Amino acid sequence: MTILKLTSNVTRFLPPTRNGWSSPRVFVTASPKLSQSNKEKEVEEACENVKQAAAAVKEGTKVVKKTSEYVKDAAASTAESVNKMTKEVTDKAKDIVTEAAKATTEVIKNRIVNK
Incomplete structure (x- = not known):
């Protein structure tokens, strides 16, 4: 205009x-002065570098999120496995203790009756 x-x-x-x-x-x-055009190029390069850094940070955030989800899933799976094994061991221990108590009771009964 x-x-x-x-x-x-x-x-x-x-x-x-x-x-x-x-x-x-x-x-x-x-026409722009030479120093102005150099400054403009520097500004453009700086903007491009910032864009690339932002993209890298965004990508890094995605990787961290995926990794944390993997760790969370692995921890939940491990906790579930440990709970299941603990329950199985507890049940077996109960069975063993119950059987041992029954056997001990029988032995004591037999000794008392045989006297």
Whole structure:
């Protein structure tokens, strides 16, 4: 917009062309200074690096989440197995103690009766 306004204002001060078909046009552009373009490149590179770092952090977060879920599942499975084995051992121990108590009772009964 600024260039168009500048062009229309400049054409008022220029003499008309001979054939009258077109008026001369003046375009003004500003080239960036070398230091500005370098700074822009640095900013673009920094932005790209930040985007890459953010993507890496996001990917790392996904991996950590998957790993923690795996560990959680493994711990739950292990706890379930330990509980099951503990129950089996407890039941067997009860059976053994009950059988031993019965056998001991029988032995004591037999000794008392045989006396």
